[in-house]
Amino acid sequence: MASLKVLFPVIAFSFFCFNGFTQEYSKVKYGKVSPDDFTINSSVVDNSTEAVVVSDIGSSEFVGNMKSSFSIVFTRSTRILILDKKGIDAATVEIPLYVASSGEEKLLNLKARTYNLENGKIIEADLDKESVFKEKRNKNLLITKFTMPAVKPGSIIEYSYTIHSDFIFNLQPWEFQGEYPRLWSEYEVRIPEYFKYVFLSQGSKDFSFTNRTNKMGKWEVSYIIGGKTKSQNLEGQIIIDRWVMKDFPALKEEPFTSTVNNHISKIQFQLATIEYPNQNAEQIMSTWEKTMSYLMDNENFGSALKQNNQWLDDELKSITAGASMPEVKARKIFQYVKNNFTSNGRTGLFLTENLKTVFKNKQGTVAEINLLLTSMLLHEKIKAYPLILSTKAHGYTNELYPILEKFNYVVCFAEIDENEVLLDASIPSLAFGQLHWKCYNGHSRIVDPKNPSPIELNADSLRERKVTIINVGNDEKNEWTGKFSSSLGPFESINLKSDIAEKGEEEYFKRMRSAFTYDIEIHHAGIDSLRKDGKPVVIHYDFSIPLNKDDNLIYFDPLMGNGYKSNPFISADRTYPVEMPFAINEAIYVNITAPKGYVIDEFPKSSKVNLNEDEGFFEYRAQKVSDESIQLRSWLKLDRANFYPEEYQVLREFYALVVRKQAELIVFKKKP
Numbered sequence: 001m002a003s004l005k006v007l008f009p010v011i012a013f014s015f016f017c018f019n020g021f022t023q024e025y026s027k028v029k030y031g032k033v034s035p036d037d038f039t040i041n042s043s044v045v046d047n048s049t050e051a052v053v054v055s056d057i058g059s060s061e062f063v064g065n066m067k068s069s070f071s072i073v074f075t076r077s078t079r080i081l082i083l084d085k086k087g088i089d090a091a092t093v094e095i096p097l098y099v100a101s102s103g104e105e106k107l108l109n110l111k112a113r114t115y116n117l118e119n120g121k122i123i124e125a126d127l128d129k130e131s132v133f134k135e136k137r138n139k140n141l142l143i144t145k146f147t148m149p150a151v152k153p154g155s156i157i158e159y160s161y162t163i164h165s166d167f168i169f170n171l172q173p174w175e176f177q178g179e180y181p182r183l184w185s186e187y188e189v190r191i192p193e194y195f196k197y198v199f200l201s202q203g204s205k206d207f208s209f210t211n212r213t214n215k216m217g218k219w220e221v222s223y224i225i226g227g228k229t230k231s232q233n234l235e236g237q238i239i240i241d242r243w244v245m246k247d248f249p250a251l252k253e254e255p256f257t258s259t260v261n262n263h264i265s266k267i268q269f270q271l272a273t274i275e276y277p278n279q280n281a282e283q284i285m286s287t288w289e290k291t292m293s294y295l296m297d298n299e300n301f302g303s304a305l306k307q308n309n310q311w312l313d314d315e316l317k318s319i320t321a322g323a324s325m326p327e328v329k330a331r332k333i334f335q336y337v338k339n340n341f342t343s344n345g346r347t348g349l350f351l352t353e354n355l356k357t358v359f360k361n362k363q364g365t366v367a368e369i370n371l372l373l374t375s376m377l378l379h380e381k382i383k384a385y386p387l388i389l390s391t392k393a394h395g396y397t398n399e400l401y402p403i404l405e406k407f408n409y410v411v412c413f414a415e416i417d418e419n420e421v422l423l424d425a426s427i428p429s430l431a432f433g434q435l436h437w438k439c440y441n442g443h444s445r446i447v448d449p450k451n452p453s454p455i456e457l458n459a460d461s462l463r464e465r466k467v468t469i470i471n472v473g474n475d476e477k478n479e480w481t482g483k484f485s486s487s488l489g490p491f492e493s494i495n496l497k498s499d500i501a502e503k504g505e506e507e508y509f510k511r512m513r514s515a516f517t518y519d520i521e522i523h524h525a526g527i528d529s530l531r532k533d534g535k536p537v538v539i540h541y542d543f544s545i546p547l548n549k550d551d552n553l554i555y556f557d558p559l560m561g562n563g564y565k566s567n568p569f570i571s572a573d574r575t576y577p578v579e580m581p582f583a584i585n586e587a588i589y590v591n592i593t594a595p596k597g598y599v600i601d602e603f604p605k606s607s608k609v610n611l612n613e614d615e616g617f618f619e620y621r622a623q624k625v626s627d628e629s630i631q632l633r634s635w636l637k638l639d640r641a642n643f644y645p646e647e648y649q650v651l652r653e654f655y656a657l658v659v660r661k662q663a664e665l666i667v668f669k670k671k672p
Contacts, residue, residue, distance in 0.1 A: 026184045028184065033156055035117055037081075040083075042247055044249045050084040051083055051090040052080065052081050052182075053078065053090075053178070054080065056185045057184070058174055058186070060188075060189045060190070064219040068223035069166070069168070070195075071164060072172070074172045079157070079158045080156070083153060093145070093148070094143050095145075096143055098141070098165065099141065099142045105163050105166075107144050107163055108161070110159070112146065112148060112159035113127065114149055114156070123150075127146060128149065131147065168271060169270075171197060174187035174267050175264055176245040177249075177251045178250065179251070180250050181248065181250045183248075185248060186243065186244045187242070189269075190217075191238065194274060196271075196272045196273045196275075201266075203263065207243050208246040217235070219233070221233075251264055252571075254576075255569065257578075257579060258396075258441060262395050271284045272285040287402065289450075290402075291402035292447050293449040301367075316333070316380060330380075330414060331432050333380065335432070340362055341363060341364065344364065348365065348367055355375055359372060366409060366426040367410040370412050373425045377414055384414040385412075385414075385447055385448050386411075386412065386447040388444060388445050389441065389457060390441055391409050391441060392439075399445070407445075428501070429497035429498055431490075431534030437462060440458060440459040440461070441457060443457075460640050460641050462491065462583060463489075464492060466486065466584075466585070467487045467589070468484075468486040469588075469590075470589070472590075474595065478596040482542070482544075484560070485538060488536050488538070489536065490534070490536065491582055493529075496539075500530060505526075509541075518557075520545055523543065526539075528540070551670070553669055554598060554668040555666075558632050563588070563663070567655045567656050567659050569648070573648070574648040578648060579641070584638050585638075587633065588633065589633050591631050592666065599627045599671055600624060600628065600630055600667075601669035603624060606623075607620050611638065612647070612650065615640055616637050616640070618637075619635045620634050620661050636658060
């Protein structure tokens, strides 16, 4: 099976090793607020800070329950200082609760209060319980939501709550970082020896403190037999883990980031095994082989692929008429599904309707359309499998652990004439063998119980070439006119096709005209190959530029706004990778004849700079052909899409040079 090398580690999944440290604890106590607390002095807080999390402390411990098992009790206490109007958003709090057919997590002991300092006196406002709302986000997620009262810049807000959960697989995760600075973030878990969890950690910063200790614990587990309550006392080791991060800066989303959630410092847990005294260990975390068998047997996923699906017989005879070769059949089937089925845009792994209903209604989710495509290929004896992945906005997966919640997208993996082909029929602008760039997010997995192979979908493997040609000269009326043509690469073409399908060509050119910083008139505008699969889109138009012929000097942007107007890398530092959607190759060719009655007075000098010696370059060539004409070429080429944090400064300086050079003007001088 195909695989590509990953540029940087996706996420650190590991069992922790802990070192002891001198115990240190937050000085913040819930309900204890003094006037001094309204002033913050910290290196991670400045004039741009909208709010600061002063203290965020959580803990999880296990208690015996009445269901012959254990429950998890999670408590949290948070204090936030609001510094700016924009920071008032921090006063809206969402608490997620897990819901299943067997029950739901319970929110208990919710307390929330706002403090304001007025004339040296602290004024308190408690949360009204009637201001607490519940929202069912999906079948497994219930959100309790509230907004703190009397909040304004300068307010301190505090809230605390407890979650009682009978779902031991749902040990609460913890985020040590977020959109606001955190002065103290602490999490402690107390796990009985009967439960083994895999600790899933991510983030670029080390903990300020970590500590692991053991102590003996006792639990009473109850159950009902014959209408009578029986109890069993258990005794065993408790493993206590504590993590602290202090004075942690906010993590702001930067340009070219798949999702900032990939890089927030946090800990998650996955239940691996359960082993009670005098019982065999129960394996909870599965293997890839078992997980793929589960998916293929699931009636809402792979079960339909194992059936004969005879209801497709007549339809496929018509769809594949005249085709005998597997590739020709596959192309016909793909084209039929793509052209005749409408995706509602919903992602996820599982079916909400059976495939026969999807076929009848001619619409469905991404998974439904691509599982139908897979089923149709299998019907024609073409080897095909579902391929599950996570899109960039959903976050990374990892090939070590088969955690299905990490996946949110299904495409088709087909083997045709010894060639491996990836297919997505849910997006009309995609060609045969093409996936959207959002799918190139690292590890994906073929759903085949016998050979659940990983495939690395790496953005570095995507090559995007764009060529723009601009010709400017004088027409028969001595008016300054020109022609513009830009051939986009395959992925920019996909984006434009989707944009045009949604808003139309007229709106596109309207937005384009408004982007010019000088007067320009556009004629005969058009976009070619909008409806041709796999063909690059070509944007073209004629233009004329009104001039004041009385001006002694005319300043002109030779790239006509097609260069980089600003550096996309604004921040001075970056702690997580740069993730561009694809490697780029952008060339702009310009031929200019001076306006009638003018000559070239000044023009940009030629230059070239390499990125990391051999990983890309920017070249700007300018050649004066005569006193009245000039030829230019701006060529930007990057052979990688992903860059490590330690490479950020070099990349930022490289783009700064590109921006400066592409902003240089040509000066035309009136003839004596």
